[in-house]
Amino acid sequence: MIPDEIKNIMEQTGRHFPSLEVSERFYDQKEALRIIQFLEEYSAVILGGDVLHQLDERLFYTGDSWYVEQKPSESDYELSVRSKQVAAKYVAAYPIPAKGNVYFSIILPRD
Numbered sequence: 001m002i003p004d005e006i007k008n009i010m011e012q013t014g015r016h017f018p019s020l021e022v023s024e025r026f027y028d029q030k031e032a033l034r035i036i037q038f039l040e041e042y043s044a045v046i047l048g049g050d051v052l053h054q055l056d057e058r059l060f061y062t063g064d065s066w067y068v069e070q071k072p073s074e075s076d077y078e079l080s081v082r083s084k085q086v087a088a089k090y091v092a093a094y095p096i097p098a099k100g101n102v103y104f105s106i107i108l109p110r111d
């Protein structure tokens with residue numbers, strides 16, 4: 001379960017891009033890593049995420065993403081820990097282009 005405090009932070013800091021016609025929120029690299037760090041205190045699983053590139057006023061999906069699936073012998077707790085490690089490593093290592101901005105979605109299970 002994700003506390004309302006974290007949900008509120010995600011809602012307030014995330015960017016919504018109506019032109020994409022999706023309900024997901026997107027975060028710059030620094031904010032995405034901050035959200036992941038907040039989630040480390042909870043047993044929530046980060047299922048994955050998508051990457052957007054914004055150049056001038058244009059937004060487009062890069063086609064890049066990450067996801068995790070539970071391994072057969074993996075406990076829910078182990079999946080929770082690994083999912084945040086995978087997300088943090090992916091976001092931190094993602095190359096930021098010289099022009100434009102990159103945004104990451106963080107996909108969590110629905111309550």
